[in-house]
Amino acid sequence: MSDSISTSTSRRPAGLDAPALQEWLAAPDxxxxxxxxxxxxxxxxxxxGSYNVPLDLLKEHREEFRAxxxxxxxxxxxxxARATQAEGLLAATDLPNVHVLVGGVTAWESAGAPLNxxxxxxxxxxxxxxxxxxxVLVGVLLSIVVPWAKWISAGIGAGLVVAALTNSCLMGLMLAKMPWNRRETPDLETVLRDLAAADESR
Structure with missing residues (x-):
């Protein structure tokens, strides 16, 4: 990347809203x-034009992606939220110029921007x-017969509080590994090959 491009992009904020990202995507850099x-x-x-790199794949191979x-x-x-977690993972590798789309795909769609x-x-x-x-519902209903079952609901409530405070979600990470969410999961070699091909075409 040229010095002029690096200088211009370094001024962009870490968090970008949908209109700012649309404008940037239309630029040569x-x-x-x-x-x-x-x-x-x-x-x-x-x-x-986006590439799918699931958060768990990025977490496991962030050094390879850094290269x-x-x-x-x-x-x-x-x-x-997950993009912010990914930003933290890449920040640990000293990768510069990492940004997050504020509001994610939801905000992008609300702005009327194109989606495939x-x-x-x-x-x-x-x-x-x-x-x-x-x-929670099952725990409450079971507690009518088995009083200790209320603690199941309490545990879920505590987990949601922790998820909000840490901006992470263990339940979400577990669900992400379920078969219906992992169909056609890209492997590391394929993603890196696609990224390299994109570099050659830029």
Whole structure:
């Protein structure tokens, strides 16, 4: 990357809203987009030109990705929470010029920006709400017969509090590993090859 491009992009904020990202993508020095959602979510809808690198894959191989990412990078998820986690992972590798799409795909869609759409699937956050709600409901109903069952519901409540305070979600990470969320999961070699091919075409 040239010094002039590096100087101009370094002034961009770490958090970008949808209009700012649209404007940047239209420029000659447009960034690379990494979508850290599950493959199922990515298939359902994603920003054109983005690459799917699920958060767990990035977490496990962040050093390998660091070696292939030397330009400006925008991380994307549904709402911005997982992208922020990914930003922290890459920051630990001293990767410069990492940005996050504030509000994620939800904000992008609300701004009327283009999306590539495929087979519909439930987003991970919706799956978390369903599972957490179901466990709480079952715990409350069971407590009518088995009093100690109320602590099941209490445990889920405590977990949600911790998830909010730490901006992470263990239940979400567990659900992301379920078969319906991992169909067509990209392997490391394929993703790195695609990134290298994109470098050659830039």
């Amino acid at each position: 447009g960034p690379r987009l990494l979508d850290v959602r599950t493959p199922a979510e990515f298939e359902a809808s994603h920003i054109p 292939h990412l030397d330009e400006d990078l925008v991380l994307i998820c549904r709402s911005g 759409r495929g087979a519909e699937t439930w987003e991970l956050e919706r799956q978390v709400r369903l599972l957490a709600g179901a466990i």
